[in-house]
Amino acid sequence: MEARHMLDVSGTTFSVHYSITARPNCSLPPATCLCVFSIVAFISLSVAIAFTLIGAWPVLPFSGIELAALGWAFHDTYRHASDYERLTIDHSKVVLERHDHKRDDRIELNSCWARVIMDLMPNGSCRRLALRSHGREIEFGHFLSGEERYAIGKQLKSRFASAQVFI
Numbered sequence: 476m477e478a479r480h481m482l483d484v485s486g487t488t489f490s491v492h493y494s495i496t497a498r499p500n501c502s503l504p505p506a507t508c509l510c511v512f513s514i515v516a517f518i519s520l521s522v523a524i525a526f527t528l529i530g531a532w533p534v535l536p537f538s539g540i541e542l543a544a545l546g547w548a549f550h551d552t553y554r555h556a557s558d559y560e561r562l563t564i565d566h567s568k569v570v571l572e573r574h575d576h577k578r579d580d581r582i583e584l585n586s587c588w589a590r591v592i593m594d595l596m597p598n599g600s601c602r603r604l605a606l607r608s609h610g611r612e613i614e615f616g617h618f619l620s621g622e623e624r625y626a627i628g629k630q631l632k633s634r635f636a637s638a639q640v641f642i
Contacts, residue, residue, distance in 0.1 A: 482623055484630075493564040493634060495627060497618040501556040508549050516542050562606075562615055564634060569606065571613055584608040589635060593628040601625040 483496040503511070523538035554576045561572040569584040584606060592612060594603035600621025605612045616624040 481618060482627075484627075491566060494561065495563075495615075496559055496561045497616060497623075498559045499555060499618045501552075503552070505553060505556075508553065512546060512549055515545060558618070560615060560617060562631075569608075571606070571615060582613055584613075586635065591628055591631045591635060593625070593632075595625070596621065599625065601628055604628045604631075606631075 481498055481500050483494075483498075485492070485494045519538045519542060523535045526532075526534040558575045559573075561570075563570045563572070564586055567586050569586045569589050571580075571582045571584070573580040585608065589606050589608045592603070592605040592607050593601050596602050598621075601616075601624035602621060603614060604616040604619075604624040604627065605614045607613075616627060619627065
Protein backbone atom coordinates (compact mmCIF):
# COMPACT_ATOMS: atom_id res chain seq x y z
CA MET A 476 0.00 0.00 0.00
CA GLU A 477 1.12 3.51 -0.74
CA ALA A 478 1.18 5.87 2.26
CA ARG A 479 0.98 9.62 1.99
CA HIS A 480 3.59 11.69 3.75
CA MET A 481 2.20 13.53 6.74
CA LEU A 482 4.78 16.33 6.77
CA ASP A 483 6.55 18.20 3.96
CA VAL A 484 9.13 20.88 4.74
CA SER A 485 10.73 23.03 2.04
CA GLY A 486 13.50 25.50 2.74
CA THR A 487 15.90 25.76 5.62
CA THR A 488 15.91 27.82 8.79
CA PHE A 489 17.86 30.57 7.06
CA SER A 490 16.34 30.53 3.53
CA VAL A 491 14.02 33.31 2.33
CA HIS A 492 11.15 30.93 1.55
CA TYR A 493 10.19 28.34 4.18
CA SER A 494 7.09 26.17 4.00
CA ILE A 495 5.64 23.38 6.14
CA THR A 496 2.67 21.32 4.93
CA ALA A 497 0.99 18.84 7.28
CA ARG A 498 -1.61 16.31 6.12
CA PRO A 499 -3.51 13.52 7.85
CA ASN A 500 -2.09 10.05 7.36
CA CYS A 501 -4.14 8.49 4.56
CA SER A 502 -2.66 5.05 4.00
CA LEU A 503 -5.75 3.53 2.35
CA PRO A 504 -6.28 4.82 -1.22
CA PRO A 505 -9.89 5.00 -2.49
CA ALA A 506 -9.60 1.92 -4.76
CA THR A 507 -8.23 -0.22 -1.91
CA CYS A 508 -10.89 1.16 0.42
CA LEU A 509 -13.62 0.06 -1.99
CA CYS A 510 -12.01 -3.38 -2.31
CA VAL A 511 -11.81 -3.81 1.49
CA PHE A 512 -15.43 -2.68 1.91
CA SER A 513 -16.58 -5.08 -0.83
CA ILE A 514 -14.83 -8.05 0.81
CA VAL A 515 -16.24 -7.22 4.26
CA ALA A 516 -19.73 -6.70 2.76
CA PHE A 517 -19.58 -10.02 0.92
CA ILE A 518 -18.54 -11.94 4.04
CA SER A 519 -21.04 -10.18 6.30
CA LEU A 520 -23.96 -10.61 3.91
CA SER A 521 -23.05 -14.25 3.23
CA VAL A 522 -23.14 -15.05 6.95
CA ALA A 523 -26.36 -13.05 7.43
CA ILE A 524 -28.08 -14.82 4.51
CA ALA A 525 -26.94 -18.22 5.78
CA PHE A 526 -28.44 -17.46 9.20
CA THR A 527 -31.63 -16.17 7.52
CA LEU A 528 -31.98 -19.45 5.58
CA ILE A 529 -31.86 -21.48 8.79
CA GLY A 530 -34.50 -19.27 10.39
CA ALA A 531 -32.44 -16.69 12.30
CA TRP A 532 -33.66 -13.77 10.18
CA PRO A 533 -33.00 -11.02 12.83
CA VAL A 534 -29.29 -11.26 11.93
CA LEU A 535 -29.93 -9.68 8.50
CA PRO A 536 -30.92 -6.17 9.71
CA PHE A 537 -27.92 -6.04 12.05
CA SER A 538 -25.66 -6.94 9.15
CA GLY A 539 -27.17 -4.06 7.15
CA ILE A 540 -26.62 -1.65 10.05
CA GLU A 541 -23.01 -2.85 10.38
CA LEU A 542 -22.34 -2.27 6.67
CA ALA A 543 -23.99 1.16 6.74
CA ALA A 544 -21.79 2.21 9.69
CA LEU A 545 -18.65 0.87 8.03
CA GLY A 546 -19.56 2.59 4.75
CA TRP A 547 -20.10 5.89 6.56
CA ALA A 548 -16.72 5.53 8.32
CA PHE A 549 -14.89 4.89 5.04
CA HIS A 550 -16.73 7.77 3.37
CA ASP A 551 -15.86 10.17 6.20
CA THR A 552 -12.21 9.11 6.06
CA TYR A 553 -12.17 9.66 2.29
CA ARG A 554 -13.69 13.16 2.66
CA HIS A 555 -10.84 14.22 4.97
CA ALA A 556 -8.07 12.67 2.85
CA SER A 557 -7.30 15.99 1.12
CA ASP A 558 -7.23 18.12 4.31
CA TYR A 559 -4.00 19.99 5.04
CA GLU A 560 -2.37 22.80 7.00
CA ARG A 561 0.37 24.89 5.40
CA LEU A 562 2.60 27.42 7.12
CA THR A 563 4.62 29.58 4.71
CA ILE A 564 7.21 32.19 5.65
CA ASP A 565 8.33 34.63 2.95
CA HIS A 566 10.45 37.60 3.96
CA SER A 567 8.33 39.39 6.58
CA LYS A 568 5.05 37.57 6.00
CA VAL A 569 3.77 34.40 7.69
CA VAL A 570 0.77 32.73 6.02
CA LEU A 571 -1.18 29.91 7.63
CA GLU A 572 -3.58 28.07 5.29
CA ARG A 573 -6.02 25.40 6.37
CA HIS A 574 -8.09 23.29 4.02
CA ASP A 575 -10.75 20.81 5.02
CA HIS A 576 -13.69 19.35 3.15
CA LYS A 577 -15.97 22.21 4.26
CA ARG A 578 -13.87 25.38 4.05
CA ASP A 579 -10.56 27.08 3.41
CA ASP A 580 -8.95 29.53 5.86
CA ARG A 581 -6.02 31.85 5.24
CA ILE A 582 -4.41 33.93 7.98
CA GLU A 583 -1.50 36.33 7.42
CA LEU A 584 0.83 37.57 10.15
CA ASN A 585 3.88 39.79 10.19
CA SER A 586 6.90 37.59 10.97
CA CYS A 587 8.54 40.41 12.94
CA TRP A 588 5.75 40.21 15.52
CA ALA A 589 5.03 36.47 15.44
CA ARG A 590 6.07 34.35 18.41
CA VAL A 591 6.05 30.56 18.67
CA ILE A 592 4.08 29.10 21.58
CA MET A 593 4.78 25.50 22.57
CA ASP A 594 2.85 23.71 25.31
CA LEU A 595 5.23 20.90 26.34
CA MET A 596 4.31 17.72 28.16
CA PRO A 597 6.55 16.13 30.85
CA ASN A 598 7.84 13.50 28.37
CA GLY A 599 9.24 16.25 26.09
CA SER A 600 6.67 16.12 23.30
CA CYS A 601 4.60 19.13 22.32
CA ARG A 602 0.90 19.08 23.17
CA ARG A 603 0.12 22.32 21.35
CA LEU A 604 1.96 24.49 18.83
CA ALA A 605 0.72 28.00 18.03
CA LEU A 606 1.80 31.33 16.63
CA ARG A 607 0.99 34.47 18.62
CA SER A 608 0.81 37.93 17.09
CA HIS A 609 -1.15 41.06 18.02
CA GLY A 610 -3.16 39.31 20.72
CA ARG A 611 -4.19 36.34 18.55
CA GLU A 612 -3.03 32.75 18.84
CA ILE A 613 -3.32 30.50 15.81
CA GLU A 614 -2.73 26.79 16.37
CA PHE A 615 -0.74 24.73 13.88
CA GLY A 616 0.04 21.02 13.66
CA HIS A 617 -3.29 19.29 14.19
CA PHE A 618 -2.15 16.43 11.93
CA LEU A 619 1.26 16.03 13.59
CA SER A 620 2.43 13.89 16.48
CA GLY A 621 3.77 15.52 19.64
CA GLU A 622 7.36 14.82 18.61
CA GLU A 623 6.80 16.33 15.14
CA ARG A 624 5.18 19.44 16.69
CA TYR A 625 8.20 19.78 19.00
CA ALA A 626 10.68 19.52 16.10
CA ILE A 627 8.73 22.01 13.96
CA GLY A 628 8.36 24.36 16.95
CA LYS A 629 12.13 24.37 17.48
CA GLN A 630 12.67 25.10 13.78
CA LEU A 631 10.15 27.94 13.85
CA LYS A 632 11.66 29.44 17.01
CA SER A 633 15.08 29.36 15.35
CA ARG A 634 13.63 30.87 12.18
CA PHE A 635 11.92 33.74 14.00
CA ALA A 636 14.96 34.33 16.24
CA SER A 637 17.19 34.67 13.18
CA ALA A 638 14.68 37.05 11.56
CA GLN A 639 14.76 39.29 14.65
CA VAL A 640 18.55 39.69 14.31
CA PHE A 641 18.22 41.33 10.88
CA ILE A 642 15.60 43.93 11.89
